[in-house]
Amino acid sequence: MQRKKVITKEDFFKKETMAIDFETRGLKPHRESHEILCVSITNSKLETFTFMTGEEVNKYFISVLDNKRISKVAHNLAFENKWSNWFFDKINNWVFDTMIVTHI
Secondary structure, eight states: OOOOOOOOHHHHTTOSEEEEEEEESSSOTTSTTOOEEEEEEEETTOOEEEEEOOHHHHHHHHHHHHOTTSEEEESSHHHHHHHHHHHHOOOOOEEEEHHHHHHO
16 A cells, blocks of 8 residues: 655645635634634645644744745635735735636
8 A cells, every 4th residue: 555645834835826715703804803713725736734823833824825926716815815914914926716716
């Protein structure tokens, strides 16, 4: 039996395109009790990385969000963008909203 290759965070975040999804407490980030509970990311090879948010992870994740070389995709981009702007500052290089495409 062949073992699957274990991918590291460093290898994972070298990909050119990533789909990002937030699981949140609430629909809008502006209330004090609302927060991002966890983040799921998948890359163009369909490798998935899911993690709970926290100060240590956020520093690493912000560097990925800020990376202009990595294209970002979301389903309902307006939602993901609103939350990422509120908690992580600006996100660079949104390229595709799969929800908009489903309406076309």
